[in-house]
Amino acid sequence: MAKRLMPDFYAEHALSVAPLLLGKLLVRRLDDGTVLKYRITETEAYCGEEDTACHARAGRTERTRVLYERGGVSYVYLCYGIHSLLNVVTGAEGDPQAVLIRGVEGFDGPGKLTKAMDIDRKLNAVDLTVSDSLWIEDDGFVPQYKTSKRIGIDYATEPYKSAPWRFFTE
DNA sequence: AAAGTGATCATG
DNA sequence: ATGATCACTTTG
Numbered sequence: 001m002a003k004r005l006m007p008d009f010y011a012e013h014a015l016s017v018a019p020l021l022l023g024k025l026l027v028r029r030l031d032d033g034t035v036l037k038y039r040i041t042e043t044e045a046y047c048g049e050e051d052t053a054c055h056a057r058a059g060r061t062e063r064t065r066v067l068y069e070r071g072g073v074s075y076v077y078l079c080y081g082i083h084s085l086l087n088v089v090t091g092a093e094g095d096p097q098a099v100l101i102r103g104v105e106g107f108d109g110p111g112k113l114t115k116a117m118d119i120d121r122k123l124n125a126v127d128l129t130v131s132d133s134l135w136i137e138d139d140g141f142v143p144q145y146k147t148s149k150r151i152g153i154d155y156a157t158e159p160y161k162s163a164p165w166r167f168f169t170e
Numbered sequence: 171a172a173a174g175t176g177a178t179c180a181t182g
Numbered sequence: 183a184t185g186a187t188c189a190c191t192t193t194g
Contacts, residue, residue: 044189053189063178081175083190100189111190121177152189 002139006129009138010071014045014090014097017071019167021088022145025137026104028117036117039141042103042168044150046087048096053156056096066125067096074134076114076124083111084120088128088136102151103168143169 002025010017021043028036046054055077056064066075067089075087075098087098100110107113114120119134128135147164154161 046189055189058179061179077189078175078177080188080190081177083175085189087189102189109191150189155188 002137004129005136005138007070007072010088010090010128011092012071012090014047014099015165017088017090018043018045018099018165019145019147021099021101021136022167022169023141023143025139026101026113026117027135027137028119029133030118037137038104038106038113038117040101040104040136041108042101042166044100044102044167045165046098046100047165050160051156052160053150053153054096054098060096064096067098068094069125071097072127072129074123074126074128076119076121078121079111084114085110086114086119086123102166145169 021040024040025037026040049056049059056067060068066073069089070093071090073089075089076084079085086101089098091097102110104113107116123134126134145167148166149162150166
């Protein structure tokens with residue numbers, strides 16, 4: 001029996017939450033009632049204003065406002081004018097961290113999974129612990145995983161650029 | 171290897 | 183108001 005992840009799960013640091021999200025079920029309920037459910041296979045942690053790869057590196061702005069909220073809300077933004085990318089905010093209020101969902105079973109790639117699940121900016125800043133449209137469940141499955149550098153952050157500086165903050169199952 | 175695409179942010 | 187940048191995907 002799968003249970004929805006609640007606030008305590010998201011309250012931990014992004015580097016703890018990112019690997020724990022592997023194997024969890026990302027659930028999307030469409031407006032017509034259709035329910036889509038896919039197992040998460042790839043995540044990345046983005047950790048605060050010091051992390052030169054994190055959107056919060058420039059501090060609080062209109063876009064990054066949601067990163068400063070308490071863990072458990074979504075952060076969805078448009079990347080390269082084309083792709084919506086889905087993150088979950090983690091940690092305490094005032095500490096801007098998030099975990100990027102980079103892949104689910106069957107849809108490998110952060111832009112592909114959001115397209116497949118009809119996730120875009122209308123789902124920004126929703127509370128995953130109460131929303132009827134988007135949430136994450138735990139059915140007890142715990143996969144093996146590996147780590148690597150994060151993808152697509154060449155603009156970042158060391159040590160963040162090379163930090164092994166990407167987590168993925170095989 | 172490079173385009174396609176548009177919100178966001180810093181500058182003026 | 184304008185211009186640079188960008189947590190990607192597809193095509194060649």
